[in-house]
Amino acid sequence: MPILINEDLCVKGCTLCDQFCPGDIIYRLDPEKTPVIKYQDECWYCGSCEEYCPTDAVQIVFPDEMLHSRTQAESLFGNSLEETKSNYEAPSKP
Amino acid sequence: MITSRPVGQILDTDVLIIGGGVAGCLAAIGATEMGARVAVIDKGGLLERCGSIAAGVDQILAVAEDGPEWDTPDYLLQHIPKLTDYIVDMKPVETFVRGLPAMLRKLEKLGVPFRDPSTGRYFRHRTFGLPGEYHIDFDGSKFKPKISRAVIDSKAEIHLRTMAVNLLTRNNQVVGASAFHIRTGEFYFFRSKAVILVTGDTNRLSRNSSGLPFDSWHCPYNTGDAQAMAARHGAFLANMEFTENTVTPKGISSQGTNSLTGLGAHFINAKGERFMFKYDPAGERARRDILTSAIVSETLAGNAPIYCDCRHLPADILARLEETLGVDRPSLPRWFSERGIDLKKEPFEVTVSEFSSRRGGVYFRGSGILIDEKTATNLVGLFAAGDCCTVSGGISGAAVMGYEAGKQACLFARRNGAEKAFQDREIEMERERLFSPYNKPGTISPREYEDQVREIVTDYIGYQRTESKLRKAIENLRSLKSEEHSIGARDHHELMRAHEARNIREVAEMVATAALERRESRGSFSHFRADFPNRDDANWHKMIVLKKRNAGYEVDYRPIGLQGSPGDKNNAHTH
Numbered sequence: 001m002p003i004l005i006n007e008d009l010c011v012k013g014c015t016l017c018d019q020f021c022p023g024d025i026i027y028r029l030d031p032e033k034t035p036v037i038k039y040q041d042e043c044w045y046c047g048s049c050e051e052y053c054p055t056d057a058v059q060i061v062f063p064d065e066m067l068h069s070r071t072q073a074e075s076l077f078g079n080s081l082e083e084t085k086s087n088y089e090a091p092s093k094p
Numbered sequence: 095m096i097t098s099r100p101v102g103q104i105l106d107t108d109v110l111i112i113g114g115g116v117a118g119c120l121a122a123i124g125a126t127e128m129g130a131r132v133a134v135i136d137k138g139g140l141l142e143r144c145g146s147i148a149a150g151v152d153q154i155l156a157v158a159e160d161g162p163e164w165d166t167p168d169y170l171l172q173h174i175p176k177l178t179d180y181i182v183d184m185k186p187v188e189t190f191v192r193g194l195p196a197m198l199r200k201l202e203k204l205g206v207p208f209r210d211p212s213t214g215r216y217f218r219h220r221t222f223g224l225p226g227e228y229h230i231d232f233d234g235s236k237f238k239p240k241i242s243r244a245v246i247d248s249k250a251e252i253h254l255r256t257m258a259v260n261l262l263t264r265n266n267q268v269v270g271a272s273a274f275h276i277r278t279g280e281f282y283f284f285r286s287k288a289v290i291l292v293t294g295d296t297n298r299l300s301r302n303s304s305g306l307p308f309d310s311w312h313c314p315y316n317t318g319d320a321q322a323m324a325a326r327h328g329a330f331l332a333n334m335e336f337t338e339n340t341v342t343p344k345g346i347s348s349q350g351t352n353s354l355t356g357l358g359a360h361f362i363n364a365k366g367e368r369f370m371f372k373y374d375p376a377g378e379r380a381r382r383d384i385l386t387s388a389i390v391s392e393t394l395a396g397n398a399p400i401y402c403d404c405r406h407l408p409a410d411i412l413a414r415l416e417e418t419l420g421v422d423r424p425s426l427p428r429w430f431s432e433r434g435i436d437l438k439k440e441p442f443e444v445t446v447s448e449f450s451s452r453r454g455g456v457y458f459r460g461s462g463i464l465i466d467e468k469t470a471t472n473l474v475g476l477f478a479a480g481d482c483c484t485v486s487g488g489i490s491g492a493a494v495m496g497y498e499a500g501k502q503a504c505l506f507a508r509r510n511g512a513e514k515a516f517q518d519r520e521i522e523m524e525r526e527r528l529f530s531p532y533n534k535p536g537t538i539s540p541r542e543y544e545d546q547v548r549e550i551v552t553d554y555i556g557y558q559r560t561e562s563k564l565r566k567a568i569e570n571l572r573s574l575k576s577e578e579h580s581i582g583a584r585d586h587h588e589l590m591r592a593h594e595a596r597n598i599r600e601v602a603e604m605v606a607t608a609a610l611e612r613r614e615s616r617g618s619f620s621h622f623r624a625d626f627p628n629r630d631d632a633n634w635h636k637m638i639v640l641k642k643r644n645a646g647y648e649v650d651y652r653p654i655g656l657q658g659s660p661g662d663k664n665n666a667h668t669h
Contacts, residue, residue: 063306
């Protein structure tokens with residue numbers, strides 16, 4: 001769950017987190033009920049909901065992939081490196 | 095499952111603005127000032143918080159004509175060819191740069207506080223390799239709300255949580271767009287006399303260190319909607335080969351890290367060496383694309399992990415750093431604290447972010463829809479501004495060019511007469527196309543489709559481009575296009591993601607096509623061809639322009655037109 005909402009602090013009737021979320025992730029269709037984090041894997045982790053909540057009821061929770069990334073940096077640079085590594089040289093300075 | 099949909103509405107306006115960020119708001123202000131009826135569409139839920147800098151911004155590129163020699167449009171214009179590695183379209187850039195002093199005053203009138211309240215002066219500094227102190231530091235937390243207020247007061251019609259999906263054309267003229275509400279599913283058929291595209295850059299294009307596609311450096315909800323829509327109707331797009339990345343803490347793709355190097359942080363490799371001076375005399379203060387390329391080079395040389403080291407910084411600078419980390423991305427300080435990283439005591443690991451298609455890491459040259467000095471595209475009735483077009487330059491670029499687009503679109507709309515009539519059958523067909531991802535059994539999800547795009551972009555476009563890899567990328571992306579009709583959506587929100595996934599693939603194909611064409615390297619890793627590792631001004635001092643053909647894109651060139659440049663000799667030709 002990328003976003004935790006403290007039901008005790010959350011003010012009924014307020015829909016700021018729903019409106020501020022740039023990704024249409026947080027839904028508070030019934031202002032009397034706790035907001036629902038509907039599309040959890042689409043969170044930007046931008047923190048707008050947490051930042052603008054008037055009662056500090058929202059908390060961003062970073063997932064393990066973000067806190068302890070195990071990605072090999074080389075895997076982000078592209079496939080078939082063998083093909084290019086041999087003639088690789090640093091790009092010339094402008 | 096969606097069982098029923100509201101029938102929808104036909105809406106008429108003079109100027110339809112697709113995108114409610116900085117460029118879209120200034121376009122609305124420009125068009126309404128001249129008396130046009132205006133409608134603004136955005137996917138976001140609140141105009142005050144729509145767009146890339148919705149959460150805040152801390153600096154603006156400005157020419158104030160405040161005294162110093164460098165503080166004039168003419169001085170800045172002279173330096174732009176070099177700043178853009180000589181690939182730039184100077185005519186529209188002149189509109190941008192010459193519009194800067196007036197825009198600064200206009201934004202101040204709208205209530206944006208650019209002056210430091212304690213001194214009453216602008217706090218200016220030099221950054222991004224610019225030849226003067228062009229950036230003003232300011233408290234931009236209310237920047238977007240202020241300019242949005244002016245749009246709301248202007249009586250422009252505002253359609254929030256609304257995604258535009260297709261442009262409407264009549265006799266080769268753009269006369270509106272189809273759109274839908276991402277929560278209610280209501281269908282909108284906008285008929286307008288002119289259309290302005292201002293939907294920003296393209297993200298979610300490639301893999302990153304967390305493996306979470308929405309954890310991106312730039313706004314992940316900017317998905318090249320304008321670029322893809324315009325391309326499908328034959329608009330010209332240029333500079334698509336130039337992509338951009340940034341250096342980011344490993345695990346979170348975040349903005350805000352350039353403030354670290356700007357304030358004096360060092361990069362060190364696994365051997366403890368401070369390596370940046372091997373790559374640029376400015377060290378860690380080098381241009382962003384040079385920082386990224388150095389990190390990639392060090393990693394490939396076996397010197398990873400790479401760290402960012404702040405331990406040597408004086409206490410007041412460290413305090414300032416910790417204060418400013420959250421300005422662009424409010425959650426970044428929390429990420430550091432949850433990781434238990436104390437900048438005073440230990441270096442933290444950095445790597446490169448995913449790709450973004452925006453401006454290849456340099457101001458003034460955008461990767462996107464080709465515009466002229468009046469923000470017009472090659473399609474009659476279609477205008478573009480901001481990060482989706484070929485002139486991109488932060489919030490001031492978006493503001494100046496957006497405002498210009500608003501005025502130009504209004505002038506065009508006045509000459510253009512009445513809205514065009516459409517037959518019911520045409521409207522119904524448009525509606526069917528828009529909602530086609532619904533209720534399909536055995537289909538693939540937008541996420542699965544997009545994941546395939548990211549694999550292709552990461553593995554076959556990548557940082558070290560070669561002809562064989564790029565051909566493979568194009569082949570795979572085209573074969574993915576043939577599966578486009580299989581993307582399914584279970585609700586209105588997912589329908590938005592389905593259309594976004596199509597748009598992201600379209601942009602990826604444009605990037606691969608232009609990158610294959612440019613058989614040289616330019617701008618560090620914004621376009622590095624391992625099979626053509628050097629810059630080749632004699633042959634490639636020109637813009638690559640793409641135009642949609644049945645399968646794929648046709649490539650054309652446009653000379654840069656700089657006096658005495660090697661590109662002057664080249665006339666555009668198709669091949």
